[in-house]
Amino acid sequence: xxxxxxxxxxxxxxxxxxxxxxxxxxxxxxxxxxxxxxxxxxxxxxxxxxxxxxxxxxxxxxxxxxxxxxxxxxxxxxxxxxxxxxxxxxxxxxxxxxxxxxxxxxxxxxxxxxxxxxxxxxxxxxxxxxxxxxxxxxxxxxxxxxxxxxxxxxxxxxxxxxxxxxxxxxxxxxxxxxxxxxxxxxxxxxxxxxxxxxxxxxxxxxxxx
Amino acid sequence: xxxxxxxxxxxxxxxxxxxxxxxxxxxxxxxxxxxxxxxxxxxxxxxxxxxxxxxxxxxxxxxxxxxxxxxxxxxxxxxxxxxxxxxxxxxxxxxxxxxxxxxxxxxxxxxxxxxxxxxxxxxxxxxxxxxxxxxx
Numbered sequence: 001x002x003x004x005x006x007x008x009x010x011x012x013x014x015x016x017x018x019x020x021x022x023x024x025x026x027x028x029x030x031x032x033x034x035x036x037x038x039x040x041x042x043x044x045x046x047x048x049x050x051x052x053x054x055x056x057x058x059x060x061x062x063x064x065x066x067x068x069x070x071x072x073x074x075x076x077x078x079x080x081x082x083x084x085x086x087x088x089x090x091x092x093x094x095x096x097x098x099x100x101x102x103x104x105x106x107x108x109x110x111x112x113x114x115x116x117x118x119x120x121x122x123x124x125x126x127x128x129x130x131x132x133x134x135x136x137x138x139x140x141x142x143x144x145x146x147x148x149x150x151x152x153x154x155x156x157x158x159x160x161x162x163x164x165x166x167x168x169x170x171x172x173x174x175x176x177x178x179x180x181x182x183x184x185x186x187x188x189x190x191x192x193x194x195x196x197x198x199x200x201x202x203x204x205x206x207x208x209x
Numbered sequence: 210x211x212x213x214x215x216x217x218x219x220x221x222x223x224x225x226x227x228x229x230x231x232x233x234x235x236x237x238x239x240x241x242x243x244x245x246x247x248x249x250x251x252x253x254x255x256x257x258x259x260x261x262x263x264x265x266x267x268x269x270x271x272x273x274x275x276x277x278x279x280x281x282x283x284x285x286x287x288x289x290x291x292x293x294x295x296x297x298x299x300x301x302x303x304x305x306x307x308x309x310x311x312x313x314x315x316x317x318x319x320x321x322x323x324x325x326x327x328x329x330x331x332x333x334x335x336x337x338x339x340x341x342x343x344x345x
Contacts, residue, residue, distance in 0.1 A: 028277055036269040050273045057277050124265060127258050146259040152226065167226070174221040178255050
């Protein structure tokens, strides 16, 4: 399982487990954006995601003593985030529709070639918006399975549904995303070198109705 | 050849989500059907792009980090080892049990010693507590 994609030193976790206050704060500083992003993708709005992020660290503090490094810290943190987000969703209904301006940006280096990287970033941004517009139940399974790499069983467990239901929701989410992505890219041409370029200066942005 | 309608539900799945039979069915069909091959490629590309999103981060609302750190600071942050916590809880439980037993013994002794006032409910002192509860 990939989990939250952030590197955390084992020494830092062990220091935090031993009660080192600075180490704990450093853990929070290094991971809070990833936790927030995962929460945002699951709960769908920035305010709830910020609340979930705070609750995640309160739970981390309570449970960190029991963390035995059997999985990576990032994987463990991802599980905690998923559980807290799912609990939050059960408690409150989704109050606000997906808001703009909260689209994650790249902090890693997905491709060394600047042109390739720019294209990847653009594609990912479009995709992030499409994911955010999926119905909540479809979005959650897709985020956990296809973005954070959890197994079907883990997703079913986290959401309290059967693996069959996970597969059905995944199928629908993927089908819808692929269709919408292709509709957007219909306004683009594929260059001979395989890279997609906008057919017109403002092209490629029209969503299918 | 298997029909497209049979293979279509298998196209969005990742290889590990299919049984070996389903994977074989899909692979065979996709080799012979250009339309389904294009569909499968589209899903493959979607999967790759979604996996890239794991490395992307959103900026939390202003002040989120500070709020978290302040909350953690306000709370008495004791990262307890569960073994230590279990031993502590066990010790506390044992202490509480000892106090309760001592109190019960003292009560019995007191009531038995002062002219049998303990048999207020007509119960002999030697009846064990569980039996007394059952008797009620």
